[in-house]
Amino acid sequence: TKKLYEARQDGRLGLATVPYVVDPHPDHFSLYRGISLAKPNRKEAELSSGVTIDSKEKALEAAVVLREKWEAEMMMITLGDDGLMILPPRQNSGIFLDTVAQDVFDVSGAGDTVTAVYAAAIAAGASYTLAGDLANIAAGIVVSEVGTVPVNSKRFAAEIERLGS
Structure with a gap:
């Protein structure tokens, strides 16, 4: 992975305009300079920012520190039971979304799911809040089972429908 990041940074991949989601x-x-979206979890954000995240204000502070440190366009920090926080581009106020997970059996794959669904939703033109809601719903599906679980469209749609009722 390090070689891929380095190749992107120095332009060898020819992907300067392709969003870089991490x-x-x-x-x-140290490799995350110039990324489009970084999605650390609470522990990773604390480790890299030096900020102990024990409140919404501290989550926002950590996101601002990391956005500057990594020269990132946008930040999202997943906060486990406390949901997630999105720091949109060029803004200094965060969007906080509560978790929708009801039964948590295994968090394996939840972070990757959040990252993938959020990035796909943003690429499709969703608002930051809608993209976060969709990512949150997908993560709720993943953590409700043991092991890494794919989120298929039928189950995703059913969960959106259930939550919308």
């Missing part, structure tokens, strides 16, 4: 890993924090 679910960051602590071993690679």
